[in-house]
Amino acid sequence: MVEVKTSKDFSELIAKLNPTNEEHKIALEKIIKDYPYFQTPFLYYSKLLKNTNHYDYEKILNQTAVLTNDRKVLKLFIDDFRFNQVSKGTKKIESQTNKSKLKLSFIEWIKYSEKKLDPIIDAKIPLENKINIIDDFIDKNPSIQRIDRNDETSDLELENVFSPEELMTETLAKIFLKQKKYGKALKAYRILSLKYPEKNAFFAVQIKKIKEIQDKD
Structure with missing residues (x-):
């Protein structure tokens, strides 16, 4: 039985x-069930299902597409990637065609989108206090509208998927916005603001835009 408990195991x-x-198939199934917004296992699981002509392939591919920023690159990966084609030593690029360049871009994109940064905010600080930090930042910026604390921030469903210290990606925030789950999108951007304070201004603007969309709906 293949057990995946750490990033090294994965x-x-x-x-x-x-x-x-x-066993590899079962291990991937468990990962995507436990981490439904972790895009990398979805990518490999989709490819695995295609290779075995599995009846769930289309269903999983659609779920993977939702988590993927560039669907052209996703298609290229699904169509052209070969399992175990990269050795443990130096990575080899088979040719310099546009397709091989896209393969490299895809690998780099995965590494970038999945990388984790050291926590900047002390994990012992309660989530509510951390959210107040973001509200204070918006209060002090006259060009940004403050978020009403009585909005949908009481929705705890997000915490059922991610703990406050787990990685919250911009992709996930965009997915929530696309699905019109505004409360979850707001909370996602607040957590992003805490993890990446150097982008506070950008995330605050996104929060304001979501509020404006929410008011129109």
Whole structure:
């Protein structure tokens, strides 16, 4: 039985992933069930299902597409990626065609989108206090409208998926916005503001835009 408990375990699974290995398939299924917004396992699971002509392929591919920023690159990965084509040593690029360049871009994109930064805010600070930090920032910026604390921030469903200290991505915030789940989108951007204070101004603007959209709806 393949167990994936750490990021190292996950990397090792991906490195040796075999589409005909039932244990590998089960391990990926468990990961995407436990982490429904973690895009990398969805990508490999979709590819695995395609390689085995699995009946769930279209369903999983659609879920993967929702988590993917560039669907052209996703299509290229699904169509052209070969399991175990990259050795443990130096990565080899088979050719310099546009397709191979897109493959490299896809790998770089995964690494960038999934990387984790050291926590900047002390994990012992309660989530409510951290959110107040964001509200204070918006209060002090006259060009940004303050978020009403009586809005949908009491929605606890988001915490059922992510703990306050887990990685909250911009992709997830955009997904919530696209689905018109404004309360969740607001909370996602607040958590992003805490994790990446250097982008506070940008996230505050996004929060304001969401509020404006919410008011129109």
